[in-house]
Amino acid sequence: MHEPILSIRGLTKTYAARGNGGGTRALDAVDLDIRKGEIFALLGPNGAGKTTLIGAVCGLVRPTGGTITAFGHDLARDWRQARARIGLVPQELATDMFETVRDAVAYSQGLFGAPRDIARVDEILESLSLHDKRNSQIRALSGGMKRRVLIAKALAHEPELLFLDEPTAGVDVELRKDMWQQIARLKERGVTIILTTHYIEEAEEMADRVGIIQRGRILMVDEKRAMMERLGTTEAVIDLAAPLAALPPELAGFPVGLAEGGTRLTYRGGNGQGGGRAEVARLAQALTRAGIAYVSLDIHDSSLEEIFVGLLGSEEEAA
Amino acid sequence: MQFSARSALAIYRREMTRAFRTAFQSILSPVLTTSLYFVVFGSVIGSRMEPVGGVPYGAFIIPGLLMLTLLGETTSNASFGIYMPRFTGTIYELLSAPVGVAETLTGFVGAAATKGLILAAIILGTARLFVDYQIAHPLLAAVYIVLVAASFALFGFILGIWADSFEKLGIIPLLILTPLTFLGGTFYSIRDLPAPWDAIAFANPIAFLVSGLRWTFYGVADVPIALSMSLTLGFLALCVTVIAVIFRTGWRLRE
Numbered sequence: 041m042h043e044p045i046l047s048i049r050g051l052t053k054t055y056a057a058r059g060n061g062g063g064t065r066a067l068d069a070v071d072l073d074i075r076k077g078e079i080f081a082l083l084g085p086n087g088a089g090k091t092t093l094i095g096a097v098c099g100l101v102r103p104t105g106g107t108i109t110a111f112g113h114d115l116a117r118d119w120r121q122a123r124a125r126i127g128l129v130p131q132e133l134a135t136d137m138f139e140t141v142r143d144a145v146a147y148s149q150g151l152f153g154a155p156r157d158i159a160r161v162d163e164i165l166e167s168l169s170l171h172d173k174r175n176s177q178i179r180a181l182s183g184g185m186k187r188r189v190l191i192a193k194a195l196a197h198e199p200e201l202l203f204l205d206e207p208t209a210g211v212d213v214e215l216r217k218d219m220w221q222q223i224a225r226l227k228e229r230g231v232t233i234i235l236t237t238h239y240i241e242e243a244e245e246m247a248d249r250v251g252i253i254q255r256g257r258i259l260m261v262d263e264k265r266a267m268m269e270r271l272g273t274t275e276a277v278i279d280l281a282a283p284l285a286a287l288p289p290e291l292a293g294f295p296v297g298l299a300e301g302g303t304r305l306t307y308r309g310g311n312g313q314g315g316g317r318a319e320v321a322r323l324a325q326a327l328t329r330a331g332i333a334y335v336s337l338d339i340h341d342s343s344l345e346e347i348f349v350g351l352l353g354s355e356e357e358a359a
Numbered sequence: 360m361q362f363s364a365r366s367a368l369a370i371y372r373r374e375m376t377r378a379f380r381t382a383f384q385s386i387l388s389p390v391l392t393t394s395l396y397f398v399v400f401g402s403v404i405g406s407r408m409e410p411v412g413g414v415p416y417g418a419f420i421i422p423g424l425l426m427l428t429l430l431g432e433t434t435s436n437a438s439f440g441i442y443m444p445r446f447t448g449t450i451y452e453l454l455s456a457p458v459g460v461a462e463t464l465t466g467f468v469g470a471a472a473t474k475g476l477i478l479a480a481i482i483l484g485t486a487r488l489f490v491d492y493q494i495a496h497p498l499l500a501a502v503y504i505v506l507v508a509a510s511f512a513l514f515g516f517i518l519g520i521w522a523d524s525f526e527k528l529g530i531i532p533l534l535i536l537t538p539l540t541f542l543g544g545t546f547y548s549i550r551d552l553p554a555p556w557d558a559i560a561f562a563n564p565i566a567f568l569v570s571g572l573r574w575t576f577y578g579v580a581d582v583p584i585a586l587s588m589s590l591t592l593g594f595l596a597l598c599v600t601v602i603a604v605i606f607r608t609g610w611r612l613r614e
Contacts, residue, residue, distance in 0.1 A: 055614070092614075098455040101614045120361055123457040134448030138380060143373070150369025151456045193452070 043112070044073035045201055045232050046097065051106035053092050053256075066092040068256040069106070074201075074234060079227055081247035081264075082236045083348060089256040090236035091131060094203045098128045110201065124153050127199030131206040131236075133186045135193075137179035141170055144178060145192045152197035164192050168222065184215040191222065202226065204235040208242060220246055240345040250344070254352055264344065271347040274316020275340045276307035276323070281333035290330035294323050305334070316341065362465075366458045370466025374440060378474050385474075386481055389428050393482050396424050397489035400546060405490075411548050412579040417490035422572040423545030425482050426507070429475055430540055430565070433508050434532050437471050437515030442528055445519070445611070454613060460606035464599065468512045475508025476501065492576070500575035506591050507568060513598035520602075520611050539565040544573075549581045564590065 053067040066089050074080050082090050095101035097108055099119065108115040110122040135144060145161045165171045168188045173181060178189055187207070194202060204223070208216040216239075223246060227233060237243055243250050244264065251261040260267070283302035295309040307323060310316015320339055327334060378385055401417040408416035444450035453463065479501075486492070494500055522528040543549075543565035549557055560566055561582075571587025574580035580587070605612065 095614065098451075099613070100451055100454050102609050120363075120457040120459070123455060126455070128451065128455045130448070130451050132448045134451060136377075136444075136447075136449055139373075139376075143376060147369050147373045148452060150365050150372070151452065151458060153363045153365050153457055155365065156369075 045076045045111060046072075046074040046234075047109040048072040048093075048097070049107045049109075051093070051096060051108065052104045053089075053096060053101060054104045066256050067096065067103075070253075070256070070258055072251065072258060072261065074232060075249075076232055077227070077230060078248040079223065079233045079235065079246050081243035081250045082234065082253055083238070083240060083243050083250055084236075084253035085238060085352065088253045090253060091205055092256075093253070094128070094205050094234070094236065098126060098203060099123060124197065125200045127152075127194035127197070127202045129187075129190045129194045129202070129204045129207060131209060133183065133190065135178045135186060135189060138177055140175050140177055141165065141181070141189055141192075142174040144189060145196050148193040149196035152199075154197040161192075161196065164195050167225070168192050184211055184218075187211065187219075188222075195226075199231065201232045201234070204233060206236055206238070208237070208239060216242070240343070240348050244344040252348060252351055259351060267347065268344060269315075271350070272310070272316075273308055273342045273346075274310035274320065275342070276316075276320045277336075277338045278305040278307070278324075278327070278334045279303060279336045280305060281335050284332070288330050288332065290326050291323070294319070294326070296323065310341075361459070362461050363458065366456065367462040367465040367469070370453075370458075370463060371469045374467060374470030375473065377440070378436070378470070385432075385478075389432065389478055389481050390485050392428060393424055393485045394489075396420070397486060401486075401489050411551070412577075414577045414579060415490070418492035418577070419548075419573075420546055421483070421486050421490070421492060422576045423540075423543075423569050424486070425479055425504075426543075426565070426569050426572055427537070427540045427545055428482060429478060429504065429507060430511050430536050430568075431532055432478055433471055433475055433511040434515040434518065434536060435529075436474065437467060437512040438519035438522065438528055438532075439515075440467060441516050441519035442522055450612070460603050463606070464513070464516075464602060467516060468509045471512030471515075472505045472508045475504055475512075479504045494576050495578045496575045500572065503572055503575050503588070503591070506588075506595065507572070510591055510595040510598060513595065513602060517598060517601055517605070520605055523611075536565075539563050540569070542566075543569045544581060545569055564594070567591075 049071055051067050051070040052065070054063040054065050057063045070093060082093065084090050092101055096103045097110070097115070111125055113122040115122050142158070142161055142165065145164060146156065146158060149161060150156055162171060162174065165174050168191060170185065170188055170192060173185060178186060181189065207223070208219050211219060220242070223233060223235070235246070247264050249262065250264045250267055252259045262270070280303050284298060285302060287296065287298060294307065296305055296307045298304070299306050307320055310319055317339060324337065397417070400420055405416040405420070410416060411419045444453065518531055519528065542560065543563050544560065549560045549566055552560055567582055567587045567590045570581040571584055571591065574584040574587065
């Protein structure tokens with residue numbers, strides 16, 4: 041495997057105590073490796089530490105402990121070299137509202153040490169469908185456009201690693217789809233992307249790998265596909281023509297149970313990636329062979345959302 | 360130590376754009392203020408005043424008035440320049456950029472010095488409409504104005520980082536700078552004050568600034584120019600040190 045583009049070891053951030061309470065531990069010994077060219081989704085509820093993690097890498101938060109290495113540079117020492125190759129799109133729509141779009145992007149370009157190149161700025165604006173707004177003040181733009189300005193600013197110095205903190209928070213469905221396309225295009229250009237979200241749908245749609253974070257700890261990091269295979273399930277509900285008193289021997293070996301007074305057969309198994317559906321098909325054949333008639337069959341694969349909620353739930357119980 | 364001229368230039372350019380965006384106010388306000396002072400103190404009262412140290416009263420007050428506006432504008436402009444990004448959250452970009460204290464200060468302070476020179480030119484041009492005067496050491500005057508503008512831009516920068524409300528932002532220029540400038544010999548020579556007020560007046564550091572600028576204009580001063588110059592440079596160095604420490608520790612900037 042290639043050397044990770046970003047490597048985080050034992051990253052801890054404790055916020056100083058306010059009043060009598062102890063300090064808040066926003067990040068607790070986080071280890072994380074990001075691979076070049078991937079889209080990594082950091083998934084977690086509000087207050088889980090997603091933004092703090094991004095802030096620690098981007099220089100907005102001073103870590104209490106641990107090391108961060110980006111492009112082989114230790115961020116504590118070679119922060120200039122590392123930061124010149126990192127871009128950040130913050131969660132809040134923070135821009136100078138009176139600045140024009142083009143000025144704002146040209147400023148970012150220079151600030152991050154890239155040579156001033158207005159033609160390149162215009163190209164970036166074009167790619168984000170902002171070109172006709174280039175001379176408008178940012179305050180005159182809609183929320184979705186303001187967010188795209190922030191993305192343009194973050195891209196102005198052509199970063200190789202881009203952080204998107206809740207890129208679609210408060211964005212309507214149409215714009216969210218649009219944003220996903222923009223992100224996919226960036227990936228095609230070879231940009232490594234780390235995005236945080238609490239829309240699981242988003243991670244499911246975009247991500248190559250998913251990390252689940254809660255209370256400052258990474259609970260799990262895996263390929264999205266592998267995670268769904270490992271933790272995903274298929275549920276099937278089969279309504280029978282006549283009630284059964286007990287499960288017939290033909291169904292032994294299937295993860296099934298009887299419900300609704302014997303009129304309903306419930307299946308729960310599989311791997312969330314087709315395995316369950318194949319097994320349900322075999323189950324249906326077994327029913328036919330056993331001469332058991334059924335009137336309806338309903339199959340449902342669990343989503344990343346259900347996996348996520350399940351994980352957080354079991355964590356909640358353990359706590 | 361590394362230094363990115365591109366980053367510093369980007370900050371400088373942005374600060375200047377910000378100033379020109381409110382150019383109308385930036386130009387009109389000092390023109391109006393200066394005119395009012397000249398109408399009242401220069402023409403109406405000044406015509407009945409004795410020359411001070413051989414300088415006609417109308418001309419005598421020019422350096423003081425210039426200092427009054429320069430200190431106020433530079434401090435509040437620089438403090439807003441850093442407070443607003445903190446307040447609105449746009450500071451994230453500066454903090455995440457490959458930019459250190461050197462680029463940040465070069466950009467911000469360079470712009471403040473440029474604005475200081477433009478402001479001075481506007482005030483001097485306005486003053487010319489009311490009184491006739493000659494500047495004895497124009498080059499030194501320009502250097503001194505740049506030094507004072509730079510120092511107070513740094514001071515404003517510290518103020519903007521320290522302030523956690525708009526009230527605190529406004530309170531230092533209003534309650535400290537303006538009174539001290541008024542009492543710092545803008546309208547009179549401190550040497551003319553009766554004892555013990557002359558001694559007390561020299562506890563006011565701004566008296567040395569006004570005196571220094573007046574020396575570059577007319578070659579007369581309450582204190583030697585070398586003292587004024589060293590005091591300004593000392594203040595500049597102190598502010599740079601404070602800001603370097605703020606950047607190193609991340610105080611009020613990084614969580």
